[in-house]
Amino acid sequence: MDVQTGYLVLGVLAAAAAGLWAWRHWHPLSFWYGIGYPLRVVHVYLTWRAVTSGCKLTRSKRAFRVTLDALPVVGPAARSAANVVEYKRRVRRVDVEQAPRLGLVLPTPYGWRVRVKLHDGQIPDDYAKAAERLAHAWRVHGVRVLARKPGKITLLATRRDPLVHIAPSGGWSGELLVVRLGNLENGEPWVIDFRAVPHWINVGATQSGKSNLCNAIIKELAPQPVALVGFDLKGGVEFTPYAPRLSALATNRKESVDLLEDLLGEVHNRMALCRTHGARNVWKLPEELRPMPIVALVDEVAELFLMADKSEKDEVARTGTALLRIVQLGRAFAVYLIICGQRIGSDLGPGVTALRAQLSGRICHRVNDPETANMALGDLDPAALDAARLIPAEAPGVAIAAGQDGTWHRARSEYVSEEAAEAAAYAYATLAPAWDELIGRDLTAAA
Ligand SMILES: Nc1ncnc2c1ncn2[C@@H]1O[C@H](COP(=O)(O)OP(=O)(O)OP(=O)(O)O)[C@@H](O)[C@H]1O
Incomplete structure (x- = not known):
């Protein structure tokens, strides 16, 4: 790549960054739906297992996995070098951590909500206790747990406190009382x-x-x-x-x-x-x-x-x-x-x-x-x-x-x-x- 092309690429990147900044600054809501929310969805799905493991919300189950075992080498080679091992792939039953099943991550103006299927033996309060940890893991202002159906909860994540500035109401909606x-x-x-x-x-x-x-x-x-x-x-x-x-x-x-x-x-x-x-x-x-x-x-x-x-x-x-x-x-x-x-x-x-x-x-x-x-x-x-x-x-x-x-x-x-x-x-x-x-x-x- 010659110097001119390098400058051109840098210019395009700088213009894109400035455009994104301006978009976010002048129209945060559309920026959230267009850019912020899709990125957050990817992040939530990719990190869900690690996050729930950190919050102690996973359960352990036995499952077949391909394992890489280190086996001591037998035969004459072993006699001459005691530390010689051989790695061998094997399929066997091991303990694995299973994260609770995550539903669709749906956007809200201030964050997202997502349905979670509880593991047997879990109750909504387990998630309420972990809400602060979830909020830190997801880098959001807060996470609320809403429980409406047995066996399922909805996690409501808010990126920033929507109660800091309250826009004035547009006047009476026309509905009596x-x-x-x-x-x-x-x-x-x-x-x-x-x-x-x-x-x-x-x-x-x-x-x-x-x-x-x-x-x-x-x-x-x-x-x-x-x-x-x-x-x-x-x-x-x-x-x-x-x-x-x-x-x-x-x-x-x-x-x-x-x-x-x-x-x-x-x-x-x-x-x-x-x-x-x-x-x-x-x-x-x-x-x-x-x-x-x-x-x-x-x-x-x-x-x-x-x-x-x-x-x-x-x-x-x-x-x-x-x-x-x-x-x-x-x-x-x-x-x-x-x-x-x-x-x-x-x-x-x-x-x-x-x-x-x-x-x-x-x-x-x-x-x-x-x-x-x-x-x-x-x-x-x-x-x-x-x-x-x-x-x-x-x-x-x-x-x-x-x-x-x-x-x-x-x-x-x-x-x-x-x-x-x-x-x-x-x-x-x-x-x-x-x-x-x-x-x-x-x-x-x-x-
Ligand atoms: N929603 C709000 N947003 C911003 N400021 C508020 C809001 N509600 C109240 N305040 C401010 O907080 C102060 C106290 O509010 P308010 O007089 O309503 O309290 P109060 O509970 O009725 O107090 P008191 O019992 O002493 O009469 C006021 O200066 C008001 O401007």
Whole structure:
């Protein structure tokens, strides 16, 4: 090769490298699908046996293999040189390590997922314990184990933490009672559908992102034909800015008890309406009769249950009963609750434990004590608890979110400032029905 050709080859290589760099820089997603993913697939298949062996996930089995045996040479040559050996190929049964069977490696925007067939005697937890080792072997941010079918698991590898930057949602999708709050760690949008999971707990330590999540919910629900109700036991400082879009706002326990009883009364009205029309729930009613869904946000729920003295006992008991009944009956009658607080533990009274059991949607932000995580997620997979305890303080908005099917995800809410939520509340203020009209209270009769 002459010098000129050498320069030409170098030039072409440099141009290709620069092009690849630019492609990766300006359009990382297509670069991942076009170049990164195929290379990773090759790497995963080629190294699977070694990786699983390192993670102690292989099993040993006897198999026929061609072996190369060193045999001492017999005869006169051996006598003259004791170390003379002869190599001989032989087929015989030996112990070999067998890796679990790997399915197709399928791409996701943030990495890949692959089905693995468990060896007899293995359980998904064996892989969960090895997840960190797998992540290091594959040079990725994390590996999650999803178990949906007996005998099989799916490994979900994420190349980088998709929860570092959350792109703002594109606005309401048009589906009633569906809100997009942010992203899940698998890169999918974090979506709550109140019709599927009607009531939610939102817990976390101070500054963990609970209020931001409420802002995101308000911003997403504001354009929808839904009535919003606020219980702000911080004296109204959290929800007052959103008052234009709220049909009712209670800012202390006395107001909360009255509002909860109104809400329960409305549940009973809806129940009567459904009974009259032979409908099992409001969604089965003719559209023109169907009442507007109500979403109630309760901030600092502990304040509803704390008692300074015995005189408050009755009020606390009424609150607990009303909340519990709304939660038990609300789903069929389109009344939904989101209950937020730093703790929603049994120390607040027996009513709270019963209430918590009925709140099937769980969102647990960073917590300071393991009991809070346990209280929010304790009845789910223990790995969800571990993941909640690992949420770092420098990642507000990151939470473990679980629906009623028991699957859980690391997720992060989109950052929604108070100003953005307030702007949405003002922009859609006309959609807020008057509370008395909504619950059918006749004020003229009362006067
Ligand atoms: N998803 C997010 N992305 C980026 N920053 C966030 C996110 N969620 C919250 N933050 C930031 O973290 C800080 C605390 O958030 P937030 O007020 O929601 O916490 P909190 O749990 O309600 O705290 P407190 O209980 O003290 O009211 C805020 O400054 C907010 O800007």
